[in-house]
Amino acid sequence: MPYKVLVVDDSSFFRRRVTDILNADPNLSVIDVAINGIEAVEKAKSLKPDVITMDIEMPQLNGIDAVKQIMKYAPTSIIMFSSLTHAGAQKTLEALDAGALDFLPKKFTEIASDASDAGRLLRQRVIQLARKNPRLRSSITERHTPIVASKPIKRDVQSSFQSPRTSIRKSNTDYKILTIGTSTGGPVALQKVLTQLPKDFPLPILIVQHMPASFTKAFANRLNNLCEISVQEAANGDEIKPGCAYVAPGGKQMILSSANKLKIVEDNSERISFKPSVDVTFGSAAKFFNNSALAIILTGMGSDGREGCRLLKAKGATIWAQDEDSSVVYGMPQAIVNAGLSHQTLSIDEVAPSILKELKLN
Missing domain, CATH: 3.40.50.180 (Methylesterase CheB, C-terminal domain)
Incomplete structure (x- = not known):
C-alpha cells in the first residue's frame, strides 16, 4: 500500500505541482488537498494521512497554527514549505517547534541541481517521514521543550535530570x-x-x-x-x-x-x-x-x-x-x-x- 499524503497550500498551481511530483512514485499517493489550515486540520482528522505537506502562509488558519492543532488532535508527520528568507526561517522554526518534522524551500529547485533532482528530493523526504508515523507513538508535542521568550532561570543541574536507562560509565577522559x-x-x-x-x-x-x-x-x-x-x-x-x-x-x-x-x-x-x-x-x-x-x-x-x-x-x-x-x-x-x-x-x-x-x- 502506498503512503497517503495530504497536500496543503492555498495556491492551486503549487498543489497540482506537488501532487504530480509525489504521485510519480508508486510508494506515494496524494489522497486529497486542502486550501487552508482549517481544511488541513479537518482532513487530517478524517483521512488520517501518513504525511502532510504544509504551506506556512495561508488564509483563515496559517500553517503554524494548523500544525499545532493537527499535532494535538491527529498527530501526523508534517513537512513544511518555506521561503528562503529571514522571516521564512523564523516561521519555519516555529512550525518545527509546533511539531512539524522537516522543511523544504517552497522553491525546492533552489537546493537541487535541476527539476528532476528536486522531485526526487521531495519524494525521498516524504517517504522518510511517512515511515515515522506519530500515531504509533505519543504525541510529538509532548517531547518538545516549551518555547520561552528569554533565557530560562538557572536550574539546579544536579536535581533536574533523570538518569538515562542506558548505563553510561563515567570515563577518566579529559574532554576538550x-x-x-x-x-x-x-x-x-x-x-x-x-x-x-x-x-x-x-x-x-x-x-x-x-x-x-x-x-x-x-x-x-x-x-x-x-x-x-x-x-x-x-x-x-x-x-x-x-x-x-x-x-x-x-x-x-x-x-x-x-x-x-x-x-x-x-x-x-x-x-x-x-x-x-x-x-x-x-x-x-x-x-x-x-x-x-x-x-x-x-x-x-x-x-x-x-x-x-x-x-x-x-x-x-x-x-x-x-x-x-x-x-x-x-x-x-x-x-x-x-x-x-x-x-x-x-x-x-x-x-x-x-x-x-x-x-x-x-
Whole structure:
C-alpha cells in the first residue's frame, strides 16, 4: 500500500505541482488537498494521512497554527514549505517547534541541481517521514521543550535530570571539545539537548545542522534565547570558548584552523554534497583532538558524519549515536552504528544527562 499524503497550500498551481511530483512514485499517493489550515486540520482528522505537506502562509488558519492543532488532535508527520528568507526561517522554526518534522524551500529547485533532482528530493523526504508515523507513538508535542521568550532561570543541574536507562560509565577522559552533527529532525533534537546544559558547561560545542544559509543565523539566535549556554552562528576567526556553541553557517564549511580557532570557508566542490558538512567539521577536529573529543550524531537523513567520526575514532575520540526510536530519520546515526563507530546508542532524552555524567557534572 502506498503512503497517503495530504497536500496543503492555498495556491492551486503549487498543489497540482506537488501532487504530480509525489504521485510519480508508486510508494506515494496524494489522497486529497486542502486550501487552508482549517481544511488541513479537518482532513487530517478524517483521512488520517501518513504525511502532510504544509504551506506556512495561508488564509483563515496559517500553517503554524494548523500544525499545532493537527499535532494535538491527529498527530501526523508534517513537512513544511518555506521561503528562503529571514522571516521564512523564523516561521519555519516555529512550525518545527509546533511539531512539524522537516522543511523544504517552497522553491525546492533552489537546493537541487535541476527539476528532476528536486522531485526526487521531495519524494525521498516524504517517504522518510511517512515511515515515522506519530500515531504509533505519543504525541510529538509532548517531547518538545516549551518555547520561552528569554533565557530560562538557572536550574539546579544536579536535581533536574533523570538518569538515562542506558548505563553510561563515567570515563577518566579529559574532554576538550564536544561536536554534534545532525540533519532532519535536528532543530528539535538540538533544542532538547542544549537547553539542558548549564551555563558553566566546561567545553566549546561545534554544531553542524544541515540548513540553508538564510536559516542558520535565525536558528542560532533562537537557541541562544532558549539556552543557558551561549549559542551563535560561527564566524570566520571565532575563538571557541567553554560554554559556547557554534552553529556552522549554511552554504559554507566550518573547520578548525587550530585547536581553538574556527575558519569559515566557501565550498564550491561538487564532491561534497552538504554545506555545511558534518564530515568536514569532524574531520578538522580530528586534526587537533584525540581522545579529548566527544562526538555525537543525531537524527538525520543520509550518512554525513560517518567518515568524520571514523577519523575521530582513529584518534581515540568517543562517539555516540542517537537511537532509532527517537530519531525522526535513522540515517546518519545508523551509518555510524553500522560502521561500528559508536561507543553508545542513546535516545534523545538520554543525550544531555549522559553528557553531564560523562563530564562528571552530575
